[in-house]
Amino acid sequence: MTEFIPQGTRFHALPSPFPMKRGGELRNARMAYETWGTLTPARDNAVLILTGLSPNAHAAKNAANAEPGWWEDMVGPGKPIDTDRWFVICTNSLGSCKGSTGPASLNPDTNERYGLAFPELAVEDGANAAYEVVKGLGIDSLACVIGNSMGGMVALAYLLLHPNSARAHINISGSARALPFSIAIRSLQREAIRLDPKWNHGDYDDDVYPEAGMRMARKLGVITYRSALEWDGRFGRVRLESDDRDDDEPFGLEFQVESYLEGHARRFVRSFDPNCYLYLSRSMDWFDLAEYGDGNVDAGLGRITVERALAIGVETDILFPLQQQEQVAEGLRAAGAQAEFLPLPSPQGHDAFLVDIARFGPAVSEFLARL
Amino acid sequence: MTEFIPQGTRFHALPSPFPMKRGGELRNARMAYETWGTLTPARDNAVLILTGLSPNAHAAKNAANAEPGWWEDMVGPGKPIDTDRWFVICTNSLGSCKGSTGPASLNPDTNERYGLAFPELAVEDGANAAYEVVKGLGIDSLACVIGNSMGGMVALAYLLLHPNSARAHINISGSARALPFSIAIRSLQREAIRLDPKWNHGDYDDDVYPEAGMRMARKLGVITYRSALEWDGRFGRVRLESDDRDDDEPFGLEFQVESYLEGHARRFVRSFDPNCYLYLSRSMDWFDLAEYGDGNVDAGLGRITVERALAIGVETDILFPLQQQEQVAEGLRAAGAQAEFLPLPSPQGHDAFLVDIARFGPAVSEFLARL
Numbered sequence: 001m002t003e004f005i006p007q008g009t010r011f012h013a014l015p016s017p018f019p020m021k022r023g024g025e026l027r028n029a030r031m032a033y034e035t036w037g038t039l040t041p042a043r044d045n046a047v048l049i050l051t052g053l054s055p056n057a058h059a060a061k062n063a064a065n066a067e068p069g070w071w072e073d074m075v076g077p078g079k080p081i082d083t084d085r086w087f088v089i090c091t092n093s094l095g096s097c098k099g100s101t102g103p104a105s106l107n108p109d110t111n112e113r114y115g116l117a118f119p120e121l122a123v124e125d126g127a128n129a130a131y132e133v134v135k136g137l138g139i140d141s142l143a144c145v146i147g148n149s150m151g152g153m154v155a156l157a158y159l160l161l162h163p164n165s166a167r168a169h170i171n172i173s174g175s176a177r178a179l180p181f182s183i184a185i186r187s188l189q190r191e192a193i194r195l196d197p198k199w200n201h202g203d204y205d206d207d208v209y210p211e212a213g214m215r216m217a218r219k220l221g222v223i224t225y226r227s228a229l230e231w232d233g234r235f236g237r238v239r240l241e242s243d244d245r246d247d248d249e250p251f252g253l254e255f256q257v258e259s260y261l262e263g264h265a266r267r268f269v270r271s272f273d274p275n276c277y278l279y280l281s282r283s284m285d286w287f288d289l290a291e292y293g294d295g296n297v298d299a300g301l302g303r304i305t306v307e308r309a310l311a312i313g314v315e316t317d318i319l320f321p322l323q324q325q326e327q328v329a330e331g332l333r334a335a336g337a338q339a340e341f342l343p344l345p346s347p348q349g350h351d352a353f354l355v356d357i358a359r360f361g362p363a364v365s366e367f368l369a370r371l
Numbered sequence: 372m373t374e375f376i377p378q379g380t381r382f383h384a385l386p387s388p389f390p391m392k393r394g395g396e397l398r399n400a401r402m403a404y405e406t407w408g409t410l411t412p413a414r415d416n417a418v419l420i421l422t423g424l425s426p427n428a429h430a431a432k433n434a435a436n437a438e439p440g441w442w443e444d445m446v447g448p449g450k451p452i453d454t455d456r457w458f459v460i461c462t463n464s465l466g467s468c469k470g471s472t473g474p475a476s477l478n479p480d481t482n483e484r485y486g487l488a489f490p491e492l493a494v495e496d497g498a499n500a501a502y503e504v505v506k507g508l509g510i511d512s513l514a515c516v517i518g519n520s521m522g523g524m525v526a527l528a529y530l531l532l533h534p535n536s537a538r539a540h541i542n543i544s545g546s547a548r549a550l551p552f553s554i555a556i557r558s559l560q561r562e563a564i565r566l567d568p569k570w571n572h573g574d575y576d577d578d579v580y581p582e583a584g585m586r587m588a589r590k591l592g593v594i595t596y597r598s599a600l601e602w603d604g605r606f607g608r609v610r611l612e613s614d615d616r617d618d619d620e621p622f623g624l625e626f627q628v629e630s631y632l633e634g635h636a637r638r639f640v641r642s643f644d645p646n647c648y649l650y651l652s653r654s655m656d657w658f659d660l661a662e663y664g665d666g667n668v669d670a671g672l673g674r675i676t677v678e679r680a681l682a683i684g685v686e687t688d689i690l691f692p693l694q695q696q697e698q699v700a701e702g703l704r705a706a707g708a709q710a711e712f713l714p715l716p717s718p719q720g721h722d723a724f725l726v727d728i729a730r731f732g733p734a735v736s737e738f739l740a741r742l
């Protein structure tokens with residue numbers, strides 16, 4: 001799986017053993033991360049970025065890796081997350097296959113890949129692991145923790161489990177708990193992988209690999225990451241050129257939107273480990289801050305202490321709908337934070353933060369400028 | 372497949388050969404239908420119901436079959452579609468497996484099931500076949516044609532291809548063309564079936580049957596037929612009782628919403644023919660009234676002549692979004708109809724017309740009362 005790790009990625013060894021929330025522990029585990037900018041002598045200008053399910057730690061180009069990153073237009077000198085001012089850290093999620101320890105890593109007990117022997121993964125484990133990276137960099141208090149999508153869940157867990165670990169928080173298209181529509185979507189994605197005979201209960205290799213299941217899971221993901229509105233304008237009912245169609249394939253691709261999904265799936269299926277996908281996906285379903293609030297999610301949010309917060313959401317997001325970011329903002333405000341809720345009219349749905357930089361850039365940069 | 376045909380279903384033999392829009396023809400084909408109420412001597416009180424993808428012709432109980440139908444609360448004496456006043460006809464779709472000729476029927480050329488030898492199916496073929504049933508009952512002009520979901524497409528094709536065949540129209544959660552989000556969803560459902568090795572290019576039987584593919588397709592359907600809002604209230608994050616869980620199954624069912632999807636899938640997979648599903652699904656993607664309007668969908672709607680029309684949609688419908696019913700109403704109004712658009716705040720999404728009778732019932736009954 002080494003090919004999944006971007007050049008120049010750095011590693012932080014987690015305490016060993018590293019206990020996991022739902023039982024079990026990891027030994028000799030590590031977190032992958034990258035940094036941008038310079039930490040001040042007072043160590044007070046650090047910003048942590050926590051990612052969605054699939055990104056690696058390479059958010060933007062830096063000294064170690066000149067390739068553009070997955071948030072290139074947001075992170076860099078003079079950009080919304082301005083690395084002339086901030087020391088920016090981005091971690092690869094615990095449980096991922098892009099440098100951090102996960103189900104695709106070698107199990108030190110057996111010297112074989114963990115597969116399903118990896119302990120159950122919770123969002124909180126990811127938060128604790130990211131906290132260790134920050135601590136390892138000598139930072140007691142982050143200026144801001146930014147979390148996108150799943151990373152928005154991880155950020156809330158980070159703030160709750162580690163009081164006073166950050167002074168500000170930006171929650172982007174995240175939520176304080178998983179709701180049934182998104183659980184249903186993720187459950188179906190996992191089922192697509194599990195039903196693929198080549199998944200083989202997690203015991204596959206590059207030759208016998210659950211490609212069909214991963215393809216379905218990814219296509220369903222892309223459908224729910226975007227919005228009908230965007231696709232109406234982008235694809236309409238445009239058909240593929242006849243050269244791009246296989247007319248001998250019954251019910252084969254005919255419309256541009258089908259080919260777009262196919263392209264996304266092809267790029268993804270061999271670049272993300274299926275077991276890692278299953279573990280991270282399930283961790284989101286389990287996440288519920290109500291566990292920390294006697295069954296009440298607002299009470300859970302009420303246990304988070306942070307000075308300032310911004311929760312940004314998008315009207316066309318069907319996976320983490322706007323009400324969930326509003327709930328985060330209101331919950332943190334009730335807990336004493338100066339918290340804002342910013343709904344954006346981006347047409348791009350859940351993924352808007354990756355592409356609608358014209359809207360997300362100013363929102364993030366203005367918030368950070370006021371810190 | 373006889374078990375899919377409700378007791379008491381009637382049949383109408385289609386003209387043989389029956390030409391198909393995209394080429395080819397059917398021989399000895401038939402349509403399944405049921406009726407309720409009494410046709411007036413003037414034959415002027417007939418209402419035709421055109422269904423969504425999967426229903427049979429048994430919309431409600433009648434003299435031939437006392438079992439409740441799929442629209443039981445809408446059709447009957449004193450009900451919104453009042454069979455004391457109207458002579459109601461419901462057809463099973465051409466291409467379905469519930470009595471009308473489709474890919475699961477015997478091909479008279481081979482005496483084996485058609486499978487993929489069935490000619491390509493268009494929404495317009497379904498409209499022409501339903502028209503033959505109505506004509507066969509001696510009815511020149513329907514009082515109203517009602518179409519739900521896919522049936523809303525079939526109804527528009529019916530009206531366009533057969534001028535003056537109906538005086539009024541109710542379009543329920545339908546559309547004048549397929550848009551890319553719904554095409555993407557349906558394409559993925561078809562891919563789930565096609566990727567199942569047991570589909571075997573359409574050549575399966577009851578022993579070797581693409582159950583896994585049908586399960587995935589149905590679950591994805593149910594997810595998009597409902598809404599996040601409804602499921603928040605209905606399932607929340609409630610977990611299954613431990614007796615209902617298989618803890619030895621990795622990533623197995625844990626939340627009520629997952630078990631709900633599983634139940635829907637189990638009931639569906641063996642009760643609808645996979646090839647019929649593929650054909651009907653694809654016919655919806657192809658549907659576009661712009662074909663009849665020099666590439667402009669409003670111009671296509673403009674070719675329909677009907678006196679009165681009502682297009683009903685639901686705010687939470689992500690598959691046939693509200694704007695599509697608005698487009699139908701505006702297009703028919705521009706063409707001279709007295710047409711209304713009625714957006715309903717039902718939380719149940721695309722399927723609301725099946726369950727939210729409290730809202731749909733009065734809307735339909737008031738429109739019909741004014742005819």
